[in-house]
Amino acid sequence: MPRVGLTPDQVVDHALALIDDQGTEALTLASVAARAGVATPSLYKHVSGGLTELRRLIAVRVTEELADRLAEAAVGRSGDDAVTALLRAYQAYATAHPHRYAALPQAPQPDEDLTKAATRLVGVIIAVLRGYGLDGPEVIHAARTVRSLAHGFAALSITGAFQLTEDLTTTHNRLITTLITGLHSWPKSEEQ
Amino acid sequence: MPRVGLTPDQVVDHALALIDDQGTEALTLASVAARAGVATPSLYKHVSGGLTELRRLIAVRVTEELADRLAEAAVGRSGDDAVTALLRAYQAYATAHPHRYAALPQAPQPDEDLTKAATRLVGVIIAVLRGYGLDGPEVIHAARTVRSLAHGFAALSITGAFQLTEDLTTTHNRLITTLITGLHSWPKSEEQ
DNA sequence: GGCTAAGGCTATTAGCCGTAGCTTTATGGC
DNA sequence: GCCATAAAGCTACGGCTAATAGCCTTAGCC
Structure with missing residues (x-):
């Protein structure tokens, strides 16, 4: 009592x-x-809301933490340097807290709080991408590509889906290089 | 009875x-x-093995199905064409069976059967990547990058993580272009 | 000093996994 | 054609979970 x-x-x-x-x-x-x-x-x-709400709150918290890490990593950097820092920070967070990261997709369905946190996370990415002269719809496509790469690699590496012995850090570096190369030749939005 | x-x-x-x-x-x-x-x-x-084994069997089955689709998509194609077909087939499967795809990471931990199925899936990707002159460790890094992109985009699009209204197919096309560009300038293994 | 609201509790229900042990079916050998 | 045996079904049960209902106590405010 x-x-x-x-x-x-x-x-x-x-x-x-x-x-x-x-x-x-x-x-x-x-x-x-x-x-x-x-x-x-x-x-x-x-x-x-019981367990369902608890999972939702966890997803919000983790998304906020991740957005914080990304924001910290991006501050004071721009261009390729910023993209590299962003992806490294993303992977570092996922590696440091694998279970926490795995809890992210467990959210019931996107609600207001989660959307807000996710929007901030995406905002950091978009801010960095503007350094490549991207805007309009293209910056959104680019941001989604960044997230796909970051999440895909994080999810697969965490769950042990990469079986072979090749160094994961090297893979990550190659992946970053590929992304950066793609960003340099990204199509520009026509409008405006 | x-x-x-x-x-x-x-x-x-x-x-x-x-x-x-x-x-x-x-x-x-x-x-x-x-x-x-x-x-x-x-x-x-x-x-x-009860529910645990059932989940394992499901993961194996889904991985096999996915490997089949990828193999079908790649047959008779090579280079950029093959990579494009691979990623389109991957995304098509995930979109057609979202819950099934989401069941993939639910596997307990990689066992022999699952590893075998995953190896076949990776084998299809590697075969395609050899068309870019990749071999040795670099083809592994490239294959991991392909999987990261494919899985990341599939997972995020399925869970509704892409909130905005921009066309997802366009995003996917950009992502494929980025990957292909990266593959063309991929470092070659030095050995041999 | 007492009222109210919030934060604890126990008890209960319903649903789940998994085990034990029985019964029935199908099959193969003679 | 019959019987033994293994496979495949069943009921019953124990232990876990989430969630609800209803009670009690504490804290704080008027």
């Missing part, structure tokens, strides 16, 4: 700690409650 | 039908059993 003084943010903290330790499979309200020192149903006082 | 005459393959068939209809979340032994016209525990006669 001693009141623990939980907040939704703290519940997410505990959930993230649990995910980091044991993976997304192990995310249950029961174990989160145990970590928080509280009975399972008590969590509903803070996360009224 | 009338014997249904189930086989492991048929159990996977039912599971895939269920996933196609209702998504991976809805994959439970109970519902698979219901579809198969059998009581839940009876499934263990065919899939002794």
Whole structure:
């Protein structure tokens, strides 16, 4: 009965700690409650939507963290240097917190908060891409390409889909070079 | 008691039908059993590892299907044409069976069967990349880049992560162009 | 000092996986 | 043609989960 003084943010903290330790499979309200020192149903006082909402909050938090890392990496850089830093930071985050990153797609369906966080993340990418003279629809296509590469490599490397022994860092460098080359010859929007 | 005459393959068939209809979340032994016209525990006669093994079998099947599509797409083509066909086929499969594709990463951990199927899939990609004069470690790096792009775009587009209204097909075309450009200037392995 | 609201709790329901053990069917050998 | 045996089904059960209902206690404010 001693009141623990939980907040939704703290519940997410505990959930993230649990995910980091044991993976997304192990995310249950029961174990989160145990970590928080509280009975399972008590969590509903803070996360009224139960497990579904908790997963949503986790996705929002992780997206925000990732956007932060990308923003930090991009600040003070431009052009190829910025793109390289962006992709390195993305992969570094995914590697440092693989389970956390894997929790990203577990979000129910995009809602307002998640969209906002994702928009900020995309905003960082777009800002960097403007350094290549891209705007209009083309900057969107380019940003999607950047995300595809970053996410694809992160997801596959994390899940161990790359079986062979070749160095992953080299692959990542090649991938960055390919992207940068593509960005230099990207079509320009015609309008304006 | 009338014997249904189930086989492991048929159990996977039912599971895939269920996933196609209702998504991976809805994959439970109970519902698979219901579809198969059998009581839940009876499934263990065919899939002794329970839900975990069922997920593994699903991943193997889907990987094989995907490898088939890629192989079909690549046959009779080479160079840029083959790469384009490969990526289009990949995305077409993911779009046609989004839930099935989403079931791919749900595999427990790579085992022999899954590795075999994945090796065949990668083999198709590598065969195409040899058309660019790549070999040794570099063809591996290039194949990983191809997979990253294909998977990243598929995963993000399927989960609705691309919010804006710009045409996804155009994005995909840009992405293919970027990849092809990169492949043309790919470093050659020095050995041999 | 007492009221209100928030944050805990226990108890319960429903659904799931997985195991144990029984029964029936199909098949192959004699 | 019959019987033994293995395969394939079943029911029953235990243990886990999420989620709801309803109660109690604490904290804080008027």
